[in-house]
Amino acid sequence: MPKATFRIWRGDARGGEFRDYATEVSEGMVVLDAVHQIQAESASDLAVRWNCKAGKCGSCSAEVNGMPKLMCMTRLSDVPLDQPVTIEPIKAFPPVKDLVTDVSWNYRVKKTIKKFKPRKPDAADGTWRMAQHDIERVQEFRKCIECYLCQDVCHVLRDHHKHDEFIGPRFLVYVAALEMHPLDTEDRVDELKQAHGVGLCNITKCCTKVCPEDITITDNAIIPLKERVVDRHYDPLRWLGRKIFGGAR
Amino acid sequence: MTQYQAFEHDVLIIGAGGAGLRAAIEASAAGVKVGLVCKSLLGKAHTVMAEGGIAAALANVDDRDSWKVHFSDTMRGGQYVNNWRMAELHAKEAPDRVRELEAWGALFDRTSDGRILQRNFGGHRYPRLAHVGDRTGLEMIRTLQDHGIHLGIDVHMECTVAGLLKDGDRIAGAFAYERERGYFRVFRAKAVVLATGGIGRAYKITSNSWECTGDGHTLAYDAGAELIDMEYMQFHPTGMVWPPSVRGLLVTEGVRGEGGILLNNDGRRFMFDEIPDNYKAQTADNEEEGWRYCQGDKSARRPPELLTRDHVARCIVKEVREGRGSPHGGVFLDIAWIKKHIKNSEEHIKKKLPSMYHQFKKLGDIDITRQPMEVGPTSHYIMGGVRVDADTQMSGVPGLFACGECAAGINGANRLGGNSLSDLLVFGKRAGEHAAAYARGTKTGAIDEAQVAAVAKQVLEPFEREATGETAFAVQHDLQDLMQAKVGIVRNEADMAEALGALQRLNERARRAQVEGNRDYNPGWHTTLDLHNLLTVSEAIARSAILRKESRGGHFREDFPKKDDAAGKVSTVVRKGADGAMEISQVPIPEMPPELALIIKEMG
Numbered sequence: 001m002p003k004a005t006f007r008i009w010r011g012d013a014r015g016g017e018f019r020d021y022a023t024e025v026s027e028g029m030v031v032l033d034a035v036h037q038i039q040a041e042s043a044s045d046l047a048v049r050w051n052c053k054a055g056k057c058g059s060c061s062a063e064v065n066g067m068p069k070l071m072c073m074t075r076l077s078d079v080p081l082d083q084p085v086t087i088e089p090i091k092a093f094p095p096v097k098d099l100v101t102d103v104s105w106n107y108r109v110k111k112t113i114k115k116f117k118p119r120k121p122d123a124a125d126g127t128w129r130m131a132q133h134d135i136e137r138v139q140e141f142r143k144c145i146e147c148y149l150c151q152d153v154c155h156v157l158r159d160h161h162k163h164d165e166f167i168g169p170r171f172l173v174y175v176a177a178l179e180m181h182p183l184d185t186e187d188r189v190d191e192l193k194q195a196h197g198v199g200l201c202n203i204t205k206c207c208t209k210v211c212p213e214d215i216t217i218t219d220n221a222i223i224p225l226k227e228r229v230v231d232r233h234y235d236p237l238r239w240l241g242r243k244i245f246g247g248a249r
Numbered sequence: 250m251t252q253y254q255a256f257e258h259d260v261l262i263i264g265a266g267g268a269g270l271r272a273a274i275e276a277s278a279a280g281v282k283v284g285l286v287c288k289s290l291l292g293k294a295h296t297v298m299a300e301g302g303i304a305a306a307l308a309n310v311d312d313r314d315s316w317k318v319h320f321s322d323t324m325r326g327g328q329y330v331n332n333w334r335m336a337e338l339h340a341k342e343a344p345d346r347v348r349e350l351e352a353w354g355a356l357f358d359r360t361s362d363g364r365i366l367q368r369n370f371g372g373h374r375y376p377r378l379a380h381v382g383d384r385t386g387l388e389m390i391r392t393l394q395d396h397g398i399h400l401g402i403d404v405h406m407e408c409t410v411a412g413l414l415k416d417g418d419r420i421a422g423a424f425a426y427e428r429e430r431g432y433f434r435v436f437r438a439k440a441v442v443l444a445t446g447g448i449g450r451a452y453k454i455t456s457n458s459w460e461c462t463g464d465g466h467t468l469a470y471d472a473g474a475e476l477i478d479m480e481y482m483q484f485h486p487t488g489m490v491w492p493p494s495v496r497g498l499l500v501t502e503g504v505r506g507e508g509g510i511l512l513n514n515d516g517r518r519f520m521f522d523e524i525p526d527n528y529k530a531q532t533a534d535n536e537e538e539g540w541r542y543c544q545g546d547k548s549a550r551r552p553p554e555l556l557t558r559d560h561v562a563r564c565i566v567k568e569v570r571e572g573r574g575s576p577h578g579g580v581f582l583d584i585a586w587i588k589k590h591i592k593n594s595e596e597h598i599k600k601k602l603p604s605m606y607h608q609f610k611k612l613g614d615i616d617i618t619r620q621p622m623e624v625g626p627t628s629h630y631i632m633g634g635v636r637v638d639a640d641t642q643m644s645g646v647p648g649l650f651a652c653g654e655c656a657a658g659i660n661g662a663n664r665l666g667g668n669s670l671s672d673l674l675v676f677g678k679r680a681g682e683h684a685a686a687y688a689r690g691t692k693t694g695a696i697d698e699a700q701v702a703a704v705a706k707q708v709l710e711p712f713e714r715e716a717t718g719e720t721a722f723a724v725q726h727d728l729q730d731l732m733q734a735k736v737g738i739v740r741n742e743a744d745m746a747e748a749l750g751a752l753q754r755l756n757e758r759a760r761r762a763q764v765e766g767n768r769d770y771n772p773g774w775h776t777t778l779d780l781h782n783l784l785t786v787s788e789a790i791a792r793s794a795i796l797r798k799e800s801r802g803g804h805f806r807e808d809f810p811k812k813d814d815a816a817g818k819v820s821t822v823v824r825k826g827a828d829g830a831m832e833i834s835q836v837p838i839p840e841m842p843p844e845l846a847l848i849i850k851e852m853g
Contacts, residue, residue, distance in 0.1 A: 028612070030494060039722065040726075044772065045773050047771070047772060049289070054498050055604075056384070057289075057298070073612070096770060098770070107406075111399070115395070115399045116353065130359055131363050143387075146292055184354075
């Protein structure tokens with residue numbers, strides 16, 4: 001079996017370094033397999049998150065040769081092995097240890113988003129009727145596995161660290177799923193503009209490019225949300241109405 | 250004294266998959282203080298991998314369906330050794346639990362008149378599985394998670410419970426370590442709900458994630474509760490077999506529900522060759538009828554690919570053993586063939602089975618809309634678990650509850666696909682409700698510092714071992730090989746007796762396994778601690794399987810290949826003896842009340 005070298009970041013919040021590990025490569029292997037093999041052979045305390053190993057749980061996000069990826073879905077046959085493969089933690093969140101980062105900010109942000117509030121059931125059997133074509137867009141958003149690769153690659157978070165002003169692509173998709181849910185009656189447009197900071201997104205579409213679930217984050221979720229904010233807050237007639245009659249609307 | 254952070258809850262729930270989350274929601278709604286502990290991040294539990302759907306007799310697609318048909322299907326699939334009361338409650342309550350998810354924001358695929366769509370699945374007489382493409386588990390866990398986070402539940406993520414604490418006979422709390430820094434936490438609680446899922450990591454070929462190490466089974470066993478039905482292990486017939494790194498990864502039964510067929514290397518649909526007697530009347534005897542069933546023709550009977558999982562898995566093993574398998578030791582599962590019947594079949598397959606399309610394309614270089622898949626059995630689910638009261642889900646230890654996969658009863662000797670997600674909801678809710686009621690009626694038990702110190706010592710002991718060269722990863726690897734080879738799909742007395750001896754030696758090796766590094770997020774240390782759980786459930790499976798001298802459901806003995814009526818009237822029970830050794834016995838299955846027996850008779 002051929003061997004390949006994996007250059008893995010080892011360290012914690014205080015700092016760290018890349019270390020090289022050589023391990024055998026066999027047919028069909030993914031990056032996560034290599035990490036596990038290294039763990040079993042020569043680095044049993046190498047920290048890595050993973051669960052399903054099937055691209056469904058979104059735990060094993062990392063940067064492989066500088067690209068945000070799910071390690072379980074990155075085949076070694078798609079990576080050049082004649083030079084060391086670098087594996088490092090995602091950058092938008094503080095390091096915990098090795099490939100594990102502190103993603104707790106995401107959990108706190110989600111709690112701040114107003115929850116689903118359905119209209120009263122209106123079918124005779126006490127439930128609702130919804131047409132398939134009316135839910136398809138929201139089903140696209142609900143494919144999200146919360147791997148946070150979109151958050152990782154978003155320059156508003158990654159480079160400008162505006163975690164206090166901007167909820168990031170993941171949660172804009174989440175808000176979009178709620179706002180476009182056929183049963184939902186809640187209104188989140190004012191928060192989008194203020195607390196959620198939708199205006200900070202300048203549509204570079206990096207998030208869309210890295211989404212392992214192929215969610216069209218920018219075009220289908222963020223831009224329509226921006227339009228809702230614009231309709232309410234920047235429509236001249238509405239602006240005039242607010243001046244005369246007061247109130248946010 | 251042991252250093253730890255102390256927490257106090259009325260109800261402590263261990264595990265945050267479907268069952269744990271549903272229990273937490275219910276207990277919280279009952280107004281008690283709830284803590285939820287999970288080994289991973291919230292929303293990543295194994296439920297996320299469930300694909301096909303949630304079984305519930307909503308009768309949206311076929312109005313002949315009812316709780317009675319669902320009940321009778323579940324009992325038939327479980328070979329009538331199920332806890333019939335659980336099967337009854339499950340069938341009656343599943344529809345409300347599914348509708349509740351919709352009220353919390355879940356978006357299931359729709360029928361043409363806008364109701365929840367239901368799909369066909371193995372062993373279910375009518376289309377019964379509410380689903381979202383083939384990512385139903387994700388929809389379910391996200392819905393429960395997003396609903397639960399607004400209820401004031403205290404969530405302790407990446408925190409592993411290492412032992413339960415008792416006050417006399419009753420439960421008093423739990424001792425845990427958090428992964429990030431390895432610090433200890435002691436949870437004082439009036440009631441504890443185990444919702445830790447399965448044991449699949451005891452096998453080499455498995456669909457299960459790293460978390461499924463039998464934690465709840467072992468915590469309960471060590472705390473004095475009984476385990477029941479541990480010989481019944483489900484091997485899902487269709488796991489990926491190639492490439493090696495994804496061997497075992499699940500291929501949803503939904504593929505067969507949508508019309509996928511199983512073929513051997515002669516291109517023969519071998520599932521028609523052997524149809525069990527008790528399913529003959531419900532099963533199509535020709536390909537044309539089978540296809541009509543998948544297309545919703547109510548007069549047609551289901552194709553043999555949709556027989557129960559235990560049977561399909563054994564048929565696949567037989568084909569492979571007799572030299573009719575696929576190149577990599579499986580058989581072929583073909584969905585592409587439906588192009589003979591459906592226009593735009595490629596788009597149809599991508600729409601109905603998006604994750605499967607993605608999974609094979611990405612990991613196996615196979616386009617399932619054009620080529621057949623190679624599949625073979627993978628260890629998937631344990632029917633056995635903590636013995637609980639059917640209505641309340643309380644174990645024999647006062648204040649200790651269990652629900653979901655780590656509890657036993659509903660599935661008997663074999664679980665039907667789709668019954669697991671509904672089980673999580675129905676009995677998760679019940680466990681939460683009754684744990685909350687129990688907590689309201691009792692005072693908090695005392696934490697015994699000697700017990701705390703004893704668990705803490707066990708947890709830290711691996712760091713103090715001498716250099717032996719033994720590692721937890723090596724022991725786990727050898728255990729998986731052993732269970733796969735000796736206590737797998739096809740079993741016999743000699744192999745299993747050998748396995749018991751080997752388990753003893755693995756136990757000794759586990760006690761020598763060294764840990765490198767420190768307590769900070771250290772997978773080597775965590776794996777060392779998980780070994781006790783894996784070894785305990787492995788021994789329980791092997792001992793129970795030796796005692797059951799017949800073949801039934803997920804337990805197949807080549808030395809006793811037939812069902813035995815007398816054996817079908819008892820369940821196997823495992824408990825920890827006073828001397829610490831595993832005790833095993835058989836208890837009679839209570840007789841079914843006449844009204845339920847009548848339903849089964851009426852359903853033929």
